[in-house]
Amino acid sequence: MLAGREGNYSGRGRFSSADRCHVLSRYLPVKGPGLVDHMPSRAYVSxxxxxxxxxxxxxxxxxxxxYNVDRGxxxxxxxxxxTMRWTVTDTSLSPDQHHLVYASMSPIVCMVNVGSSQTESLANVAEIHEGLDFSSGDDGGYSFGIFSVKFxxxxxxxxxxxxxxxxxxxxLEANKPSLRILAHTSDVNTVCFADESGHLIYSGSDDTLCKVWDRRCFKAMGRPAGVLTGHLEGIxxxxxxxxxxxxxxNGKDQAIKLWDIRRMTSKATCIPGHRSSEWDYRWMDYPPQAKDIKHPSDQSIASYRGHSVLRTLIRCYFSPACSTGQKYIYTGSHDAGVYIYDLVSGARVATLKYHKAPVRDCSWHPYYPMLVSSSWDGGIVRWEFPGNGEAPQPFSSRNRIWRRHFS
Structure with a gap:
């Protein structure tokens, strides 16, 4: 690699993006933690x-x-x-970073102007929090809650x-819902766009199914483009x-699964008798006898186990593309840890332990070997490599690599 750099084999006079990913992916953010903040309330999103x-x-x-990371x-x-119903269930920052939306167990999603000079933003007192009504308007405004929202x-x-x-x-331009899909037979706990086109949407539900929706042909088909089965409990x-x-x-069957949508089918494969109607992850431990049960029609291409998915909708992610080449998968856990798995081998490569309560969410910095975890103990802490306790220096946008690199 050094010889290639010195010989300018890439023709660009610098290390290639693949070389940078190769080097940075070896440095896991495992040193620390350093305290970012501590609040007297459970942290749900970070x-x-x-x-x-x-x-x-x-x-x-x-x-x-x-928090402004570049300014310490x-x-x-x-x-x-x-006024929230239960908690802030999710937040999403607009691509231009000017607006933030937040959701709760209500059909009203609120939008805040993040770019304003005002530091304190008290809803409709210090600043206007615009309410976006996802309901039909004839149900009293509190007919359902929103678990997941994404720009x-x-x-x-x-x-x-x-x-x-x-x-x-x-x-957002028309200021009204443009599409409602009766997508599952139970709560839709998670949704996201598949790529930058916005045509494909992934969804996961307590009915144990992952579904793929193609908006270009949904009105004609009236059904998902495909279904993926493999989880034994809710997603x-x-x-x-x-x-x-x-x-x-991430599933309540205590496993993360990796999927390739080219394996999806048009119908779900049911497995009567494999789910326990008496088990509830909100207050019960996962039955030991269920850990050895495998879905007879599992369409996933890999499973990752070791963490615990109980009490709350614990989140999992690919590691960043620019710094790690998405070489890892990481997740929070009910046992108060953060688990990092190798994407290919499935091996657990690191476990971060500090918190005293479930870690619902965590986030890996897109360019630095730094990970921040948030917990029901109210703590927000950062893990780094090498970890000198200081905030990283501002990263010039000229040096950022915007193109994604996938295998």
């Missing part, structure tokens, strides 16, 4: 912005904090959300998964690789 300059954390007490984790925005890549739409078994697409989260082909899902 995410870096796409460029890594901002970090968003949302808590059960309706508090949402946006200074609080850039302290948002007091509108489209162009920032013109939102996609949401709800407790009324549906997927909603909201047109808590889905993360797309971004290539419109691969994604991962």
């Amino acid at each position: 995410q870096f912005s796409a460029d890594g300059s901002l970090f968003i954390a949302a808590f059960q007490d309706s508090q949402i904090r946006i 984790w200074k609080i850039q925005k302290n948002i007091q959300a509108k 489209s890549t162009d920032g013109h739409e939102l996609v949401a998964g709800s407790s009324d078994d549906s997927i909603y697409v909201y047109d 808590t989260f889905i993360d797309s690789k971004g290539d419109g082909r691969y994604f991962i899902s």
